[in-house]
Amino acid sequence: VDCEVLAIGTELLLGQVVDTNSAWIGQQLAAAGIPCYEQTKVGDNHGRIVAALRAALGRGSDIICCGGLGPTQDDITREAIAEVMGVELRRQPELVARLKERFAGREIPEINYKQADLPAGAVPILASAGTAPGLVCPVGANVIYAVPGVPSEMREMVGGSVVPDLVRRSGRQATIRSRFLRVWGMTESRVAEVVAPRVEALEAPGSNTTIAFLASAREGIRVRITARASGEDAEAAALQALDKEEAELRALLGEAVGGVDDEGLEVVVGRLLTDYGLRVAVAESLTGGMVSARLTSVPGASNWFAGGVVSYGEDVKRSLLGVGPGPVVSEHAAEEMALGVMDVLNADIGLSLTGVAGPTSQDDQPVGTVFVGLAGGEGSGTGSGVRNSKADVTQLSLRGDRQLVRERATTQALDLLRRQLIEHPRPRHS
Amino acid sequence: VDCEVLAIGTELLLGQVVDTNSAWIGQQLAAAGIPCYEQTKVGDNHGRIVAALRAALGRGSDIICCGGLGPTQDDITREAIAEVMGVELRRQPELVARLKERFAGREIPEINYKQADLPAGAVPILASAGTAPGLVCPVGANVIYAVPGVPSEMREMVGGSVVPDLVRRSGRQATIRSRFLRVWGMTESRVAEVVAPRVEALEAPGSNTTIAFLASAREGIRVRITARASGEDAEAAALQALDKEEAELRALLGEAVGGVDDEGLEVVVGRLLTDYGLRVAVAESLTGGMVSARLTSVPGASNWFAGGVVSYGEDVKRSLLGVGPGPVVSEHAAEEMALGVMDVLNADIGLSLTGVAGPTSQDDQPVGTVFVGLAGGEGSGTGSGVRNSKADVTQLSLRGDRQLVRERATTQALDLLRRQLIEHPRPRHS
Numbered sequence: 001v002d003c004e005v006l007a008i009g010t011e012l013l014l015g016q017v018v019d020t021n022s023a024w025i026g027q028q029l030a031a032a033g034i035p036c037y038e039q040t041k042v043g044d045n046h047g048r049i050v051a052a053l054r055a056a057l058g059r060g061s062d063i064i065c066c067g068g069l070g071p072t073q074d075d076i077t078r079e080a081i082a083e084v085m086g087v088e089l090r091r092q093p094e095l096v097a098r099l100k101e102r103f104a105g106r107e108i109p110e111i112n113y114k115q116a117d118l119p120a121g122a123v124p125i126l127a128s129a130g131t132a133p134g135l136v137c138p139v140g141a142n143v144i145y146a147v148p149g150v151p152s153e154m155r156e157m158v159g160g161s162v163v164p165d166l167v168r169r170s171g172r173q174a175t176i177r178s179r180f181l182r183v184w185g186m187t188e189s190r191v192a193e194v195v196a197p198r199v200e201a202l203e204a205p206g207s208n209t210t211i212a213f214l215a216s217a218r219e220g221i222r223v224r225i226t227a228r229a230s231g232e233d234a235e236a237a238a239l240q241a242l243d244k245e246e247a248e249l250r251a252l253l254g255e256a257v258g259g260v261d262d263e264g265l266e267v268v269v270g271r272l273l274t275d276y277g278l279r280v281a282v283a284e285s286l287t288g289g290m291v292s293a294r295l296t297s298v299p300g301a302s303n304w305f306a307g308g309v310v311s312y313g314e315d316v317k318r319s320l321l322g323v324g325p326g327p328v329v330s331e332h333a334a335e336e337m338a339l340g341v342m343d344v345l346n347a348d349i350g351l352s353l354t355g356v357a358g359p360t361s362q363d364d365q366p367v368g369t370v371f372v373g374l375a376g377g378e379g380s381g382t383g384s385g386v387r388n389s390k391a392d393v394t395q396l397s398l399r400g401d402r403q404l405v406r407e408r409a410t411t412q413a414l415d416l417l418r419r420q421l422i423e424h425p426r427p428r429h430s
Numbered sequence: 431v432d433c434e435v436l437a438i439g440t441e442l443l444l445g446q447v448v449d450t451n452s453a454w455i456g457q458q459l460a461a462a463g464i465p466c467y468e469q470t471k472v473g474d475n476h477g478r479i480v481a482a483l484r485a486a487l488g489r490g491s492d493i494i495c496c497g498g499l500g501p502t503q504d505d506i507t508r509e510a511i512a513e514v515m516g517v518e519l520r521r522q523p524e525l526v527a528r529l530k531e532r533f534a535g536r537e538i539p540e541i542n543y544k545q546a547d548l549p550a551g552a553v554p555i556l557a558s559a560g561t562a563p564g565l566v567c568p569v570g571a572n573v574i575y576a577v578p579g580v581p582s583e584m585r586e587m588v589g590g591s592v593v594p595d596l597v598r599r600s601g602r603q604a605t606i607r608s609r610f611l612r613v614w615g616m617t618e619s620r621v622a623e624v625v626a627p628r629v630e631a632l633e634a635p636g637s638n639t640t641i642a643f644l645a646s647a648r649e650g651i652r653v654r655i656t657a658r659a660s661g662e663d664a665e666a667a668a669l670q671a672l673d674k675e676e677a678e679l680r681a682l683l684g685e686a687v688g689g690v691d692d693e694g695l696e697v698v699v700g701r702l703l704t705d706y707g708l709r710v711a712v713a714e715s716l717t718g719g720m721v722s723a724r725l726t727s728v729p730g731a732s733n734w735f736a737g738g739v740v741s742y743g744e745d746v747k748r749s750l751l752g753v754g755p756g757p758v759v760s761e762h763a764a765e766e767m768a769l770g771v772m773d774v775l776n777a778d779i780g781l782s783l784t785g786v787a788g789p790t791s792q793d794d795q796p797v798g799t800v801f802v803g804l805a806g807g808e809g810s811g812t813g814s815g816v817r818n819s820k821a822d823v824t825q826l827s828l829r830g831d832r833q834l835v836r837e838r839a840t841t842q843a844l845d846l847l848r849r850q851l852i853e854h855p856r857p858r859h860s
Contacts, residue, residue: 288731296716299788306742308719313736313775
């Protein structure tokens, strides 16, 4: 059986809030192997919610309803489901008790009592204390699930109760686990080419593991491994399958694999710097602080991030960082910036970026030309980088508008730093 | 007649891409006074697209289809609409000619010719050169519009052709124009309170102007004015009504109104600095480069942005910016940072931020405590700021997690700079 998603809320139709819940639920359903053929948004209107539910049931689908479980007059999901089920709402004593616990002695506003009402025959989903319950509502052979629209509550209930119930009802009795490998410094098509042997191997009959790709300018490429297992030790078997496939993919992708799951480049770089006891300083021109901002988004960054200089104007490059005569968008300027910032901020490694974000060219260089300098590591090894005795400089040609060039330059500079740390972990001053 | 939105693409159901197009279209429909009661996502599946179109037509609705107009095998929106219309696809010579123009002499891949096919009876929407045409497809009394899923192309066609056609067909023959006033430094409920007299005035019979509010942490509060006019000089009348209401709202909101439409704080600050011929330098601790990154997102920022120092580690604050002994999260440190960065980067104005982003407290200050320093302007005037002869410091208490505190501190610091420039435009060194 497939499962549709019905997002409820007039603010979604007016575009005041973008419906990200449905996309997240879609990801979970896909990872669990449950087909999702349609996702709908309707406003806080009884007749339209009822019609949308009936239409989905008419297609033979299960439904996850998202939103409309709060205490206000707008929140009418319970009533609409009761009408579709052909039953009354009944106040549940155990939910009233829970409500009293939540209000901890304070008077419960009359309006809140409706959160203790369930359509007859429905079962509550009780998530963390303090939130309204979700609903599991059988309708013939199908089920309508209802969860709150608040993303954190929705995620807890869908991930913890709804998807497992859908999987159980599908008769597969399977455990499904996913893991993301984060890949940087390769194009999506190159990644696909490199891991093609694994895609092929996993298509063999009896395989319970799949891989898929997701790409974005900021997040790099994420390779998702999904493993399904059943039986008594299903959990352990699924995790073992993930470990096995991760090892296979790492053997093919090598150091292009930076992090796992939610680890961004900045987290990986921070961990490597911590491991080696090094501190980095950053000099930025075209990215104007974006590299430093990403590094400092990691809690505890002060242990491995010395600081940064945003040398946007030419005079700052020359006076503070000691960049000599000649064009400031150049290999030479990138080198001097990296050495300069390492020196001025007393760091072990200096990372620099100078380039042309657009909209117009500069120093006879076209938009998208970026020089990334790395000082303090020994030797070269930074891709197509130019070697010399003082700092490695890599020239990039990036596509896109001003914001995209800045975003891509930031990501690539962090990846160059990551690769430098993997290959040449010793600081120059050690 | 209402208008539904049908977003087409399997990647939307899988959650690999969040459907922001529907939200944007919802905003446009709302601004034009066209009701939108339902928005649906389906995959690249002929039968399901046809069923979704028929269901919407069965509800008596017009439909905007988004996506599936490209040249690949996945792109089947044209075929699905033709089936619903009960007609064949026909190759249009003028669209073939346009295709040839687009390929400029290069051979046209066979697969691309389908972009010159239209359901019989449909009219193409020709947007900028280089994009596939959209479709206007009459079905009985209703119309199915089809536009590409690429956001820029979608926006051009929906804003330029589809919404005007819907308005025209609604028989209102009205021209509808909207304008956003950008408000910073006030809560949403305070804005609502201040402009309440205007909301009331606009509810009077015969009023063709409305206002609405949208709030976000990064963008501040946007007050949307929408004016409707009809008759011969409808365009001029609508713009006149916008001008009049903008003046009324500005009289109430004063300098809380920073920009108009797409102008972010960084654009407004840049314009003020340009007007006064001043250059600002920024010293950032907890925001780690975010203020500089926002300022340098504006093309031409080098004319008014001297540069920045990300003084994340304590030693950088002391050595480079000359912050003396004592806690670095303090009013005094903020003052010294602002003066220090102004001096080191030879700027007219120094802006500084030091504070606690979390997750743990620092220098006995709780998470969310932020000091913003402003040096170089004469006098005080920065809200609840503490005055002294050298730099103004404002203390903020911000809520939220680490990322939200950093985001809010960035926005508030830029707003304090904006207000300082409005009130005391003369530099200290002038």
